[in-house]
Amino acid sequence: MIGIPLDSEDGGGYSALPWYALRKNYCEAVARAGGTPILLPHDPSQAETYLDMIDGLLVAGGAFDVDPALFGAGEKHGTVVLKEGRTDFELAVTKGAHARKMPILGICGGQQLLAVVLGGTLIQHIPDEVDDPLAHEQPNPRTEPGHMVVVTEDTLLHRVTGTLQFPVNSAHHQAVKAVPETLTVNAIAPDGVVEGIEDPAHPFCLGVQWHPEYSISPADDAILAAFVKAASA
Template sequence: MRRPVIGITADSEEQGGGYSALPWYALRHNYCDQVTAAGGLALILPHEQETVPEVLDLIDGLLITGGAFDVDPALFGASDRHASVVLKARRTAFELALLQGALARDLPVLGICGGEQLVAVALGATLIQHIPDAVPQALAHEQPNPRTEPGHTVAIEPGTLLHRLVGPGPVAVNSAHHQAVATPGPRLVVNARAPDGVIEGIEDPGRRFCLGVQWHPEYALSPADTALFAAFVAACGESR
């Protein structure tokens, strides 16, 4: 039997700089490493919106990754934009079209960090645009220590898919975000929270596998992280 094909969205730099003076795509190895270790075939996706229908025909599941940018506040009905917000319009447009297509087909979806936020917004959530300005006594969600180490713990909500996959917690996680889900909307269930109350995970119980976490399980800091990837890839195998 062939491995399930997992479409993974890349980051991009439209102006160039760093890796190349020309525009480029990038993705850390660990996203692909975890998909491969869990039995999947990783397919990195460039941001060509006209290819979305063909991509959806190729993949068995969708992994939306994070990056140093934000969901456009206009997408969740905000009338203002915090000064800290950074947009990547082409990437967001591609990811949103791909996500909507995946949801329409009930393909398994895993959103990580900014990917979790996009999944949430696509399903009716709103976002906190800058945690330090909105959450009193907030933790350092942009942790000062390396991403290869935990930054804080999260509590796992009983009765959720995440709870069934990783156990009751608490789970030690790394943290690299300045935004988070504010209100989950009508479809979503909160499945994880940080000690300061910030929402760290969401899922749609009406779909086969639609889950997002605010931390970065691709670093595999705990058995919970590897269990999450294993369950996602297994669901993608069942979707064929």
């Protein structure tokens, strides 16, 4: 049973009233890997109850950002968009899952949330902080590669994928800036942007900046398969 926090909107489009949503391919990728997706609404007071029901936590991405105040930034960049209710819940459920040593996979914004939970900081807007950056918000479809990533040897990500580089898609304007010594950076982009993190003291705690649910390469499928296998142990 793989819990996935939903995305949310205040209203408009699908419904004039507030609504939850999630791209189908998150659920399809989990099911293809052998898991059963369970979608989680945003109630921090129920986080421990949800954790009692699931075997692994997948924190998905979304078109919003983690509040810079949560990682000690003095100012909020003008591009930052908040979804405080979603973030409050994801903080609670991710902290709870990590304390239980439950398998965790953070995807894109989910990796950024995971990094902040574990003491890391974020780049608030890549073009303002990275020299000659790649197009991390790629202009081509998300179903196609955007750039390569280079994987650090002898990491969980390396063991899972069995390769030292592979193509990924890219849909983000923020990234992990720094992590504490307790975490490992396991992948970087050609421009030096952090693309993956993990907690080596945890059985399976992995964050990736791209979207493996799109199955761009065999490495993407291997990541989902390893995550679900860890949750089934």
